[in-house]
Amino acid sequence: MKNAHMGSAPAGPLPDAAGPGRVLTAMGRLEHAEALDGVAGSLRRAVRALPLGPCRDALHGRWLGHPLHPLLVQLPIGAWLSSAVLDLVPGARRPAALLVGLGLAGAAPAALAGWADWAELEKEQARVGLAHAALNTVAVSCYAGSLAMRLTGRRGRLLALAGLAGVSVSGALGGHLAYRQASGANHAEAVPRLVAPGWHAIGALAELPVGRPVRRLVDDVAVVVLRGTDDALHVLADHCSHLGGPLSEGEVTDGCVTCPWHGSVFRLTDGWNLKGPATAPQPAFDTRVTEGQIQVRVRVGTDHHA
Ligand code: FES
Incomplete structure (x- = not known):
């Protein structure tokens, strides 16, 4: 069973151009562009095969509690925007060139974190992410060319402007991916609010198998x-x-449950995410057994320890 959950990647019909508008229609077409799946699959395998070890979780942002990629892109975007302003200032060619180079240096870790996240996305998200990455690659190439020109005494402003245009459109795609498609959101965040306070019965203890996870509903959650x-x-x-x-x-192994989709590992006692790509822990519930009936309630103020 996939995507039968809250906040899943949209897989419905294309939006009506007369309704949400052309931008959203174009985004919808991109989400449904199955032609991208072949190259996406090859790239996904390549990124997953990278020997990143524990750095992979660091790149996902598990230590931060949310994706690291949006934080890392601040440096190249800020540097390149500033260089565009300095390109308009007489006598500021050297600091402008320095900022173009700084942006290029900052683009490398941002891209690595982005690819690590991208490799664990669902297909509709991966298609948009692929276009986002392709535009960024074009933008980086433009800025690299601009820097080369600047280092040889030429202006390189047109290439820089082309790079800035690429980064801007790519940013819009990244926003769609993050917010519309919820690729970096915590998909369990609403659970403590969806379940009413207090104890809820979820069935008899005697009917529960030992050592095998089962699904139950608490307040429809x-x-x-x-x-x-x-x-x-x-x-x-x-x-x-x-x-x-x-x-x-x-x-379930060693007191943890491993997600069947992308392998995140959560500790059963408190929901702490011991391994990514999940960057947020899993909401945990208190339990008690009364007259053979299991009751649960949302645990408040869990004290997690990695
Ligand atoms: S849905 Fe991706 S690890 Fe669980």
């Missing part, structure tokens, strides 16, 4: 329930904070 061999009960929100994958279909 899906949760994954695991009964340990010692009869300890662990309950987390079922929709993965990364992109909403069903944790109840995941594998």
Whole structure:
């Protein structure tokens, strides 16, 4: 079961040009551009094969609690915008060239973080992300050419302007990817508000299998329930904070559940995300058993420790 969750990547009909407008229609067409899937698949395998080790989670932003990529793009965008202003100032050719070079240096880590995130997206998101990356590559090439011209005494302003145009359109695509398609959002964030305060019954303890995660509903919110061999009960929100994958279909080992979609690992006792790409922990629930019936309630103020 995929994408049957809140905040999933849109896969519905194309928007009506007379309604949301041409920009959104173009974005919708890009989301549905299956022709991109071949190259996306090859690139996805290549990025996943990179020997990044623990750096991969760092690039995702797990240590930060949200994606790192939007933070890293501040440097190249800021430097390049500033260089565009300095290009209009007489006698500022050297600082403008310096800012173009600074932007190029900052683009490398931003791109690496972006590719790490991109490799774990759903196909509609990956198509938009691919166009975003392609435009950024064009922009970086323009700025590299501009810098080369500046270092040999020429102005290089037109190439820089072309790069800025590319980065601007790419930024719009990135915004669509992040907000419209919710690629970097915490897909479990609303759970504590969707479940009413207090205890909720989710069934009899005797009917719960031991050592196998099962899905239950609490106030119409899906949760994954695991009964340990010692009869300890662990309950987390079922929709993965990364992109909403069903944790109840995941594998349980060493007190953790692994999301079946992209492999994020969550600790069962408190929902802490021990491994990305998820950057946010999973909402956890308190449990109790009353007259053989399991009851759960949203846990407030969880003290997570990585
Ligand atoms: S949905 Fe991506 S790791 Fe769970």
